[in-house]
Amino acid sequence: MILSIIDLVGTFFFAISGVLVALNKRLDPFGILIIAFVTAIGGGTLRDVIIGRTPVGWMYDLKYIYVIFLAVLIGVIFRKKLDTLRTSFLLFDTMGLSVFTMTGVGIGIHTGLHPMICIALGTMSACFGGVIRDILCNEIPVIFRKEIYATACILGGCIYFASMQVFTDEVSYIISIGVIVTVRLLAVRYKLKLPTFS
Amino acid sequence: MILSIIDLVGTFFFAISGVLVALNKRLDPFGILIIAFVTAIGGGTLRDVIIGRTPVGWMYDLKYIYVIFLAVLIGVIFRKKLDTLRTSFLLFDTMGLSVFTMTGVGIGIHTGLHPMICIALGTMSACFGGVIRDILCNEIPVIFRKEIYATACILGGCIYFASMQVFTDEVSYIISIGVIVTVRLLAVRYKLKLPTFS
Amino acid sequence: MILSIIDLVGTFFFAISGVLVALNKRLDPFGILIIAFVTAIGGGTLRDVIIGRTPVGWMYDLKYIYVIFLAVLIGVIFRKKLDTLRTSFLLFDTMGLSVFTMTGVGIGIHTGLHPMICIALGTMSACFGGVIRDILCNEIPVIFRKEIYATACILGGCIYFASMQVFTDEVSYIISIGVIVTVRLLAVRYKLKLPTFS
Numbered sequence: 001m002i003l004s005i006i007d008l009v010g011t012f013f014f015a016i017s018g019v020l021v022a023l024n025k026r027l028d029p030f031g032i033l034i035i036a037f038v039t040a041i042g043g044g045t046l047r048d049v050i051i052g053r054t055p056v057g058w059m060y061d062l063k064y065i066y067v068i069f070l071a072v073l074i075g076v077i078f079r080k081k082l083d084t085l086r087t088s089f090l091l092f093d094t095m096g097l098s099v100f101t102m103t104g105v106g107i108g109i110h111t112g113l114h115p116m117i118c119i120a121l122g123t124m125s126a127c128f129g130g131v132i133r134d135i136l137c138n139e140i141p142v143i144f145r146k147e148i149y150a151t152a153c154i155l156g157g158c159i160y161f162a163s164m165q166v167f168t169d170e171v172s173y174i175i176s177i178g179v180i181v182t183v184r185l186l187a188v189r190y191k192l193k194l195p196t197f198s
Numbered sequence: 199m200i201l202s203i204i205d206l207v208g209t210f211f212f213a214i215s216g217v218l219v220a221l222n223k224r225l226d227p228f229g230i231l232i233i234a235f236v237t238a239i240g241g242g243t244l245r246d247v248i249i250g251r252t253p254v255g256w257m258y259d260l261k262y263i264y265v266i267f268l269a270v271l272i273g274v275i276f277r278k279k280l281d282t283l284r285t286s287f288l289l290f291d292t293m294g295l296s297v298f299t300m301t302g303v304g305i306g307i308h309t310g311l312h313p314m315i316c317i318a319l320g321t322m323s324a325c326f327g328g329v330i331r332d333i334l335c336n337e338i339p340v341i342f343r344k345e346i347y348a349t350a351c352i353l354g355g356c357i358y359f360a361s362m363q364v365f366t367d368e369v370s371y372i373i374s375i376g377v378i379v380t381v382r383l384l385a386v387r388y389k390l391k392l393p394t395f396s
Numbered sequence: 397m398i399l400s401i402i403d404l405v406g407t408f409f410f411a412i413s414g415v416l417v418a419l420n421k422r423l424d425p426f427g428i429l430i431i432a433f434v435t436a437i438g439g440g441t442l443r444d445v446i447i448g449r450t451p452v453g454w455m456y457d458l459k460y461i462y463v464i465f466l467a468v469l470i471g472v473i474f475r476k477k478l479d480t481l482r483t484s485f486l487l488f489d490t491m492g493l494s495v496f497t498m499t500g501v502g503i504g505i506h507t508g509l510h511p512m513i514c515i516a517l518g519t520m521s522a523c524f525g526g527v528i529r530d531i532l533c534n535e536i537p538v539i540f541r542k543e544i545y546a547t548a549c550i551l552g553g554c555i556y557f558a559s560m561q562v563f564t565d566e567v568s569y570i571i572s573i574g575v576i577v578t579v580r581l582l583a584v585r586y587k588l589k590l591p592t593f594s
Contacts, residue, residue, distance in 0.1 A: 022540075023593055025536065025540075026592045026593075027540045027592065028540065028589065028590035028591070028592050029590050029591075030539075030540075030546045030547050030550070030590065031539070031540030034540065034546070035540070045446060048446075049247055049252070049445055050243060050247060050252060050253065050254050050257070051252055051254075051257065052252025052253055052448070054445070054446060054447055054448025055446065055447040055448055055507060055509070056446050056447075059446070059447065059509055060509075062512065062513075065513070065516075111253060113253070113257055113258075114257075114260055116260065116263060117256075117257050117260075120263075131334070135333060135334065135531060136527070136531065136536070136537060136540070137536060138336065138534065138535065138536045139336065140223065140334070140335060141334060143228075143229070144220075144223075144226065144229030144233070144334070150228045150232070151228050154228070193226065194226035194227050194228065195226070195227075196224045196225065196226050197221055197224075197274060197277060247445055247450070248441060248445060248450060248451065248452050248455070249450055249452075250448070250450025250451055309451060311451070311455055311456075312458055314458065314461060315455050315458075315461070329532070333532065336534065337534065338421065338533060338534045339532060341426075341427070348426045348430070352426070391424065392424035392425050392426065393424070393425075394422045394423065395422075395475060
């Protein structure tokens with residue numbers, strides 16, 4: 001199943017982003033491992049806990065654990081080269097973001113929740129791993145400060161429900177993924193930010 | 199039901215307090231929305247999660263979501279005038295605090311927990327939204343440092359169980375609400391703090 | 397049961413470590429109480445929540461609450477003498493660490509989880525109380541930066557599963573406890589750290 005592969009790819013790149021932040025803070029190897037772990041599975045864990053899907057998903061699916069170990073290994077070994085690969089990473093990270101959002105939305109629908117709550121759930125799944133990462137590293141979470149990030153997820157979620165009025169599930173899914181990826185990439189490319197208030 | 203209205207009013211003012219902190223940190227609109235959201239529903243979510251009431255309450259009751267949106271809108275629009283309304287806010291925030299505490303205590307009793315645990319649960323419901331808000335904004339939670347806050351909740355909870363020996367549920371409830379509001383307002387008025395140790 | 401006594405002793409010393417950090421941050425008495433509380437029961441609570449054992453354990457077992465109150469009282473009263481007792485504390489704290497780890501591993505096995513997840517669960521039970529304590533006090537969690545700590549737990553967990561191939565449950569349990577305590581004490585004695593990457 002292609003979705004499950006993208007999901008693992010997203011996990012991998014989320015874990016890598018954890019490794020980068022942890023290296024930056026000069027954490028030791030287990031610190032790095034834990035930060036990679038929470039970045040990759042934190043959002044989904046929070047989602048599962050608040051809707052009562054326990055034990056949470058990764059506890060029964062070791063693939064995620066292996067992928068995170070792999071990400072830590074690669075991240076640590078190639079830490080000096082990761083900067084030059086920034087563009088490819090952005091692409092994969094963004095694909096992870098979009099897939100995680102839509103997985104969360106899907107689980108929300110399956111739990112029988114209102115569309116608005118489903119969108120919140122999807123955004124949480126996609127964004128809160130990074131939020132927990134930043135909290136553990138004692139930073140104000142980056143998604144609250146920079147770039148269009150959660151905004152892309154929320155937008156994608158809205159478009160999904162709108163699109164379902166017209167198209168099939170699969171088509172709506174692909175449209176939403178496309179919207180999230182496009183919005184996020186355009187935002188990074190043109191350094192778009194939401195305005196702040198003075 | 200008057201309690202449910204006070205609960206929504208409390209949610210509103212908790213969300214406003216989140217907006218104020220988020221504006222102060224110059225977060226973008228979605229940062230503000232998320233901080234408002236966790237301030238308002240974070241305590242209740244934690245409470246529901248640790249006792250296993252999942253999916254947590256606000257997922258099935260959109261009124262809370264609408265109230266939080268409204269609070270964000272009003273908070274952002276009137277951000278320059280909020281300072282002059284500080285006193286009225288304090289009053290409503292304190293009413294929210296007292297109602298949230300007693301809701302938590304009530305849920306604890308209903309779950310069959312020991313009075314001491316019920317009081318802890320009530321205090322957590324009322325205070326941890328603010329704790330999560332401060333953590334997300336990278337501050338030491340204000341309730342650990344300033345003013346009588348959690349103390350008022352704990353006191354109200356104790357009084358509730360004492361009062362139930364003598365009075366009916368309803369009377370005990372009103373007495374406890376009164377105690378929490380009074381203690382908190384007196385503490386703010388006279389700048390009462392608990393002593394710290396050197 | 398000797399295990400349950402060690403568990404309470406571990407709770408006590410974890411709570412004391414919370415009191416020390418909270419005093420250091422000059423928190424007020426309720427701040428101290430809450431930090432002591434989350435340090436002592438935070439890891440177990442997180443463990444129970446993500447596997448769906450709710451209401452979480454301490455809600456039905458007041459012994460833990462009493463032990464935490466006692467620790468706060470003793471910690472605050474003898475705060476000036478605690479420094480001179482550092483070595484004895486280390487010993488008890490380490491015993492708590494080892495017992496908490498193995499309790500988590502045991503609960504994981506009982507839930508039917510894979511050994512690797514059981515080890516993660518045990519490490520989380522033992523270490524995340526301290527992580528939450530440090531987050532609430534606005535520090536990068538100490539276990540990510542200093543000394544062999546989580547590493548000892550992970551090692552102990554691995555040894556447990558290896559040892560179970562050869563010995564009985566009880567013997568394996570004792571061996572693992574011994575490994576965790578020994579590794580941790582040697583690490584502190586010889587100031588062993590994991591290397592960090594530049």
